[in-house]
Amino acid sequence: MAEDYTFFKDCYNYIEDEKYALNDELSIFYSDNCSKLPNWEEYHTAICIKFKKVIKYINSKFITGEFYHDTTYKPYMNFWLNYQLGQLKYSKFTAESFYKLIEEHDPIFFTSTFKINAHNIxxxxxxxxxxxxxxxxxxxxxxxxxxxxxxxxxxxxxxxxxxxxxxxxxxxxxxxxxxxxxxxxxxxxxxxxxxxxxxxxxxxxxxxSYNQVIIPSQKLDTVSELKQEQVQAENRETISRVPTELSPENNNILKTVGSTLGASTVFFSAYMVKTF
Incomplete structure (x- = not known):
């Protein structure tokens, strides 16, 4: 089944309705019908009571003429039920099976309010x-x-x-x-x-928008790549500039040392010949 997302345009109103609904009282008859069902846990009872409270509150807005979201409340309530059951780590019920069970167990409530097309999203x-x-x-x-x-x-x-x-x-x-x-x-x-x-x-x-999110991200990736390539190029250039020959200053020093050593050798040799 193709899901209907159009109810979300009224979603913030329903969220506000839910806040008020959960503070309302629910008839003990209706709340009792949320307990002692087959394979039922305490959290199932809590969801059932909340579900009925929201339905009751929305229905009361119909009666008083305050309600104007006349095409979106049923898809919203189906989502709400899927959402609540989906929060449970290990739920024994799907939204469809849960709704079927509570409707069969309390037909008067749903006849006096409204029914929804409960299905699994x-x-x-x-x-x-x-x-x-x-x-x-x-x-x-x-x-x-x-x-x-x-x-x-x-x-x-x-x-x-x-x-x-x-x-x-x-x-x-x-x-x-x-x-x-x-x-x-x-x-x-x-x-x-x-x-x-x-x-x-x-x-x-x-x-x-999508483009405002994606394009700057792509540019950022490109800039990052360019910077990385630039750093690598600079490193290669630095390595290539490491001198393999002595500088002129160092060559002059060596020449001076060499000349001095050469002259010393000549004088020493002449001295030795003269002595002997």
């Missing part, structure tokens, strides 16, 4: 989606931070920049990937915030 898509989700969580952290918290703002901004830069390198121009369209949407959202927010450091660059 591929490992590759889920990896990209998790990274996008982390980007939007950082974005949500930034927009809710006190602008006076400079350290917090800078820390979140740096995290966001590094994660985005790592992801955008998967988006070679001409290669169509849903992750890349979702990243461009995030980039536009973030850069708009950066220009308007007092929290973000105006001295740091906006989120770059």
């Amino acid at each position: 591929s490992e590759n898509d889920l990896k990209y989606m998790k990274s996008l989700y982390d980007l939007y969580k950082l974005y949500n952290d930034i927009i809710t931070l006190d602008p006076g918290n400079a350290n917090g703002c800078n820390s979140k901004e740096n995290e966001c920049f590094i994660l985005y830069k790592d992801l955008i390198q998967n988006c070679t121009p001409g290669v169509e990937k849903k992750i890349c369209k979702a990243l461009l949407d995030f980039r536009a959202l973030y850069n708009t915030l950066k220009r308007e927010s007092q929290c973000l450091n105006k001295e740091l660059p906006e989120l770059p």
Whole structure:
């Protein structure tokens, strides 16, 4: 199944909804139906309760007329379930089997709220989606931070920049990937915030495009290679300049020493002949 990434444009709203939802109370009837299921562990109960709380909160926004993301909440909830179960090191359930079990065990809850098309997201898509989700969580952290918290703002901004830069390198121009369209949407959202927010450091660059990341990196590699070649050439030139002959000054010294020694030899020989 081709995955739908379009819900990410509303993701920061859903992340905010989740914060409020988890502080809400859930009817004991609905929470009890999250426990004592076959092959169930305590963490499965916790995920089930959280899942129901978020669904209940989103449904309440429909009732009050506050909800306007009417095409993206179901794909988001399917991702959310895949994400939560994917955090477990050894999960006995996939998103599809988990949802089927809790729906069968508590049909009244899902009839009174809404149902989703729960399915398993591929490992590759889920990896990209998790990274996008982390980007939007950082974005949500930034927009809710006190602008006076400079350290917090800078820390979140740096995290966001590094994660985005790592992801955008998967988006070679001409290669169509849903992750890349979702990243461009995030980039536009973030850069708009950066220009308007007092929290973000105006001295740091906006989120770059693929070419802005790759081309400087390629230039850096080329410069590094050129410098290395230059150093090697300079070393070769230094070695080639090591003198193999004596300098004129040294030659003059040797000539003087040689002349002195020669003259001494002649005088000594003459002296010996004269003596005998």
